[in-house]
Amino acid sequence: MRGLYLVLATAILSPLHAVSVSVDVIASQNPHPAVQVKSRAVSPNVTSSLQHRDVPGQKAVFMHVILIFKFSLTLINAFQFDVDVFGYTFDNWVRDLTTIKAAGIDAVALNIGKANDWQIDQVSTAYDAAASVGISTFISFDYSSFPCDTNLTISYFNSNKDKPAQFKVDGVPMISSFLGLCLGTDGWQSIKNQGAYLMPFIEVSDAQDLQVGRPWGFLQHWHCWGCAWPQGNAPKTTDDDNWYLSNLGAGRFATTVSAWLYVHYPGNNRYLRGDDHLLATRWEQLIGLRSSLRFVEYATWNDFGESHYVAPTTSGNQPAGTTWVNGFPHTAWLDMSKYYIQYFKSGSAPSVTTESVYFWLRPNPHSIQATGDSVGQPTGWDWARDSLYAVVFCRTTGGSCSATLKVGNTSQSYSNLQPGPNKLELPLDGNSFGTVTVQVFRDGGKVIDDTPSANTFQYTNSAVTYNFNAFVGSATASICG
Ligand SMILES: *[C@@H]1O[C@H](CO)[C@@H](O)[C@H](O)[C@H]1NC(C)=O
Ligand SMILES: *[C@@H]1O[C@H](CO)[C@@H](O)[C@H](O)[C@H]1NC(C)=O
Ligand SMILES: *[C@@H]1O[C@H](CO)[C@@H](O)[C@H](O)[C@H]1NC(C)=O
Numbered sequence: 026m027r028g029l030y031l032v033l034a035t036a037i038l039s040p041l042h043a044v045s046v047s048v049d050v051i052a053s054q055n056p057h058p059a060v061q062v063k064s065r066a067v068s069p070n071v072t073s074s075l076q077h078r079d080v081p082g083q084k085a086v087f088m089h090v091i092l093i094f095k096f097s098l099t100l101i102n103a104f105q106f107d108v109d110v111f112g113y114t115f116d117n118w119v120r121d122l123t124t125i126k127a128a129g130i131d132a133v134a135l136n137i138g139k140a141n142d143w144q145i146d147q148v149s150t151a152y153d154a155a156a157s158v159g160i161s162t163f164i165s166f167d168y169s170s171f172p173c174d175t176n177l178t179i180s181y182f183n184s185n186k187d188k189p190a191q192f193k194v195d196g197v198p199m200i201s202s203f204l205g206l207c208l209g210t211d212g213w214q215s216i217k218n219q220g221a222y223l224m225p226f227i228e229v230s231d232a233q234d235l236q237v238g239r240p241w242g243f244l245q246h247w248h249c250w251g252c253a254w255p256q257g258n259a260p261k262t263t264d265d266d267n268w269y270l271s272n273l274g275a276g277r278f279a280t281t282v283s284a285w286l287y288v289h290y291p292g293n294n295r296y297l298r299g300d301d302h303l304l305a306t307r308w309e310q311l312i313g314l315r316s317s318l319r320f321v322e323y324a325t326w327n328d329f330g331e332s333h334y335v336a337p338t339t340s341g342n343q344p345a346g347t348t349w350v351n352g353f354p355h356t357a358w359l360d361m362s363k364y365y366i367q368y369f370k371s372g373s374a375p376s377v378t379t380e381s382v383y384f385w386l387r388p389n390p391h392s393i394q395a396t397g398d399s400v401g402q403p404t405g406w407d408w409a410r411d412s413l414y415a416v417v418f419c420r421t422t423g424g425s426c427s428a429t430l431k432v433g434n435t436s437q438s439y440s441n442l443q444p445g446p447n448k449l450e451l452p453l454d455g456n457s458f459g460t461v462t463v464q465v466f467r468d469g470g471k472v473i474d475d476t477p478s479a480n481t482f483q484y485t486n487s488a489v490t491y492n493f494n495a496f497v498g499s500a501t502a503s504i505c506g
Contacts (some may be wrong), residue, residue: 026462027127032313037263043095057316062269063437064319078271079315080275080276080316080317080318080319081276081318082194082276082319082417083319083322084318084319084320084321084369084370085131085132085192085319085320085370086129086131086320086321086322086323086366086370087130087131087132087133087320087321087322087323088128088130088132088133088134088322089133089134089136089165089322089323089324089325089326089328090121090125090133090134090135090136090151090325090326090327091136091325091327091328092135092136092137092138092147092151092399094147109358112158112342113147113150113151113341114150115150115153115154116416116489117340118150118151118153118155119154119155119157119158119163119339121326121336122151122154122155122158122160122338123158124336124359125160125326125359125426126158126159126160127363128359128360128362128363128366129362129363129366129370130160130323130366131160131192131400132160132161132162132163132192132199133151133155133160133161133162133163134163134164134165134201134322134325135148135162135163135164135165136161136164136165136167136203137165137167137171137181138167138169138170139165139170139171141377145181145184148164148181148185148272149185149186149435150464152185152188152189152190153188153190153270154193156188156189156190160190160272161190161192161193162183162190162191162192162193163191163193163198163199163200163201164182164185164200164201164343165200165201165202165203165342166181166200166201166202166205167202167203167204168202168203168204168205168207168208168344169203169204170475173205173207173208175208175211175212175215175216176276178200178208178216179215179216179219182198182200182216182219183219183222186198186220186221193222194222195222197220197221197222197223198220198221198300199222199223199224200216200221200222200223200224200225200246201223201224201225201226201248202225202226202227202248203226203250204217204226204227204228205225205226205227205228206227206228206229207211210240210241210243213225213227213243213244217243217245222245222246223243223244223245223246223247223249224244224245224247224248224279224320225248226247226248226249226250227244227247228426229241232269232272232273233267233272235247235269235272235276236272236273237274238465239417241418243338244277245277246273246278246279246319246320246321247269247273247277247278247279248279248280248281248322248454249265249269249278249280249281250267250270250281250324251265251281252265252266252281253280253281253282253283253307253324254283254286254297254303255295255297255298255303256406258298258307258405258407258408260300260301261301261303261306261307261312263310263313263314264283265315266278266280270317273367275316275317275318276317276319276484278318279318279319279320279321279322280311280314280318280321280322281321281322281323281324281372282304282307282308282311282321282322282323282324282359283304283306283307283323283325283333284299284304284323284333284335284355284385284495284497285297285299285302285303285304285333285355285494285495286299286330286331286332286333286461287331287332287349287403287492287493287494288330288331288332288403289303289348289349289400289403289490289491289492289493290330290344290346290400291399294400294401294403294404295403295404295405296403296404296405296406296408296409296493297405297406297408298408298409298410299409299495300409300410300412300414302414302416302448302450304358304361304362305361305365305416305446305448306448307416308362308365308366308368308369309365311333311365311369311432312365312368312369315369315372321369322336322363327340327341329343329344329347329350330343330344330347330351331398332350332353332493332494332495334350334355335355335356335358335359336355336356337354337356337363338350338351338352338353338354338355344503345463345482346493348490348495349490349491349492349493349494352481352482352496353492353494353496353497354496354497355495355496355497356382356386356497357497357498357499358383358385358497360383360499361383361416361499364377364418364472366444372443376421377418377419377420377421377444377445377500378421379420379466379501380417380418380419380420380426380465380472380473380501380502381417381418381465381474381500381502382415382416382417382418382428382463382465382473382475382499382500383415383416383497383498383499384413384414384415384416384430384463384498384499385413385415385495385496385497385498386412386413386414386453386461386484386495386496386499387409387411387492387493387494387495387496388482388483388484388485388488388492388494388496389484389485389486389487389488389492390411390453390455390486390495391406391409391410391411392406392407393486393487393488393491395488395489395490395491396487396488396489397489397490397495398488398489398490398491400490400491401491402491403491403493405493406491409493410452411452411453411454411455412450412451412452412453413430413432413446413450413451413453413484414448414449414450415428415430415449415450415451415460415463416446416447416448416449417439417442417446417447417449417465418445418446418447418499419443419445419447420444420467421444421445422444424467424468425440425441425466425467425468425469426441426442426443426444426465426466426467427439427440427441427442427449427465427466427469428442428447428463428464428465428466429462429463429464429466430449430451430462430463430464431461431462431463431464432451432453432457432458432459432460432461432462432484433457433458433459433460433484434457434459435451435454435456435457436451436462437451448494453484455486457484458483458484458485458486459479459483459484460476460477460479460482460483460484461476461477461482461496461497461498462474462475462476462483463475463476465500465502467502472502472503473500473501473502475498475500477496482496482498
């Protein structure tokens, strides 16, 4: 029962419900997926058939957007966390959805928590704005705060499913969730009977129950929330994806991609390693799995509290007590994802017409001791690697491509880069601090030379508060070839 206990404990303690709960669900249910696949009797046909057949239907990439959760930590203190789009106007939605659409995203998953009037009004506004922008939407019920009520779920679903922006799978309107075991198989079956295409993340305790013919076999899709992040001190692999795929079968499994997870509140204080170029590596993994996958969800647009946002840090509200977001832009991660989104959907590598570079790093060495932080060092601090990560995109045709990365007085050059994305890492030894410089060369001529100013970002050896969030920058060659 440790898994369930963790779910409940984290749901109660976490100001930011979503990832924190799910990550624990996955980690506790499935600590060694590869071993479990071997030890349980899974038909060898299930896995082998996945490699060869492309799942039918058009592929789509979703963006998870959080409308609100108000979360009172009354047990600890009288703190209330209010995020994200409270007070959003139609124009605010148009602005955000236009950016999301421009990245190649097909639909947004509108995460709704508490059932109240302003929130259902925001759902309506979002659907209307989406229709005007030309992007689709569906509701993702968040049962860590939405009432565990099948009829209420159905009424929210029914009042939106016929709107023009509603995302449909082969004509059937989609609905998704974060959690929802509490509705039971009967509850979810009634929702399906209303004409819904189900893609929930339900915290089942045994993935074999998702197999066709088992209790949850009627789900059209099941969505792995926690599969986006490595759950320990090792790079992200696809072991967990493959474990769920082997139970669900190709075309019933949906999964997630994300760049980062750092949260730093009293009672919820942890870092999941974003090392090994997590975002680029995860996209490569999903492209590798594409014959079995129809849907992938990006986590998230605006969860500032857990640091996996790609929205501008000024979009909407941050939860009270969030000290690690301002000055740490992530918008370049969404821009970088465009290439991979197109690749995932089309199955072929997009051509790169000019050089660009995306780069990120944390502000301090992982072993830093903050001088004025009562929350303390986050768990997972010792999993972090001190490096500047960069992905350099070189032109598909023509010329040699090389790059130089620099932090303080540590620098390294990388030659003979390949056409398309190149993952580069500059290890930092703890003796070199200061500004970051990235340079890219075409045929020996410098086409990118970018140094964010010392006021914008510096890698430093002192901190008042802990910050394991990433500063993300980018630059593009102005000379097109
Ligand atoms: C695998 O599937 C094929 C046809 O789909 C079937 O003939 C064969 O018996 C199956 N093998 C096993 C081990 O289930
Ligand atoms: C849910 O709706 C059904 C059908 O309208 C109704 O029979 C049932 O009593 C409702 N349940 C609750 C708990 O309101
Ligand atoms: C780099 O900077 C550090 C201090 O930040 C200094 O101790 C070290 O000597 C410098 N190395 C070089 C090669 O200048």
